[in-house]
Amino acid sequence: MSSEFRFSIKKTDTLRNQIYQDIKDAVISGKLKPGQRLREQDLSRDMGVSRGPIREAILLLEREGLLVTQTHRETTVAHVEKVEVDQLLNPLRVLLESYCIQTILPRLNEAHFSDLDNILNELIEACKNSDLSAIVKKDLQIHEYLVALTEEPYLISLWSGVSSRIVFHFINNSHVHQQNDFSQLIDEHRELLDAIKTKDWAIIEPVLRRHIY
């Protein structure tokens, strides 16, 4: 009989992907503010890696619209204005999510509804604790769950880019969106899930369109 013991080899992702995620998290969580400059050398020193993978990570985030790079000059954290969220990003999100939900509608079953209910309950819990970070996370997770069901990598990455910029905006403008009362947020999501459970697009569509995160 062979030993039960195994060395747990932590196979690391590429540096580029780790850096990408680190910067993205820092931006979305609000640790890096809009307009703030990112110097490749500083990041290199802070993270203890060379500039190569940092440049690649920055390049990706620039394409996603979270950073802005001026050639030969500098890269800064993007500004995401309310008007862009209202007139472009959120309509795009609705567009993408509409397509996702319509696509997966025939495949939706009780197991999915149960998963969604669980996330909703976690969202409610987060609201009770007024844990803004958790609220944003759980809110996103509901939508992400639906999008991921399509199993279309390109569609998922498109949605991911759009929604991360929306979240970024709300995090940096939480003072504007005075949400000391989260009841509306919960109601909207409950309404959305109830609509989805009918599996009737005619019922879902108007709810989704009205739903502004």
Added chain:
Amino acid sequence: MSSEFRFSIKKTDTLRNQIYQDIKDAVISGKLKPGQRLREQDLSRDMGVSRGPIREAILLLEREGLLVTQTHRETTVAHVEKVEVDQLLNPLRVLLESYCIQTILPRLNEAHFSDLDNILNELIEACKNSDLSAIVKKDLQIHEYLVALTEEPYLISLWSGVSSRIVFHFINNSHVHQQNDFSQLIDEHRELLDAIKTKDWAIIEPVLRRHIY
């Protein structure tokens, strides 16, 4: 009076952007076939540049869905299947273009219509000559013109990514879409432009939805 003479300084774009465009053109035009492998070293040697900017260009094209990279293994030209065009890319394109057209509708004027008519005439000319490359280019140009009018860089880049993959599919499957007769292509575009000239979304929407490149 000072001399009229000026040295024409050709300010070069970054290598990364040039390489990006070169590879993209090669893929979209069909010079690189789906599944074909791209070796960084080969590209480096052929183009006479180091692997740095090549890696960055490849990274961007991977995110656009024109290349597929397996970490530590290889990157190949993507396969874009008919089912993906029909069920995802083209609906996305319609979604994006719908949003674009609705946005710019109030601002559209005779000058724009004139521009569009000119491109349409060039498309008709290309069809007469059965110049597939020119046909694809002019076809794209009509849509691009409308999208560009939004002046939303993020939206434009989104559309650009989606449409380039659609074009890529059609170029690599031209034998499937036996288009020895381009009259339908011309009719559809003429119909679309006529609809747009009414500036009535209720008229435009069904035409756009029916229009499959």
Added chain:
DNA sequence: AAAATTGTTATTGTTGACAATTACAATGAG
């Protein structure tokens, strides 16, 4: 001979040094 192991090679991932570009400060001319 089949399966597991080891070594080899091709290729991508990462690094630190160098080149090119831009902004800004210092200098000089009107």
Added chain:
DNA sequence: CTCATTGTAATTGTCAACAATAACAATTTT
């Protein structure tokens, strides 16, 4: 003093060498 010019420093863009990884061939074990 104001404007143009030149030099300098900070930063990004590019390069060539090195490290890490994964596929495959060679070897050994059963």
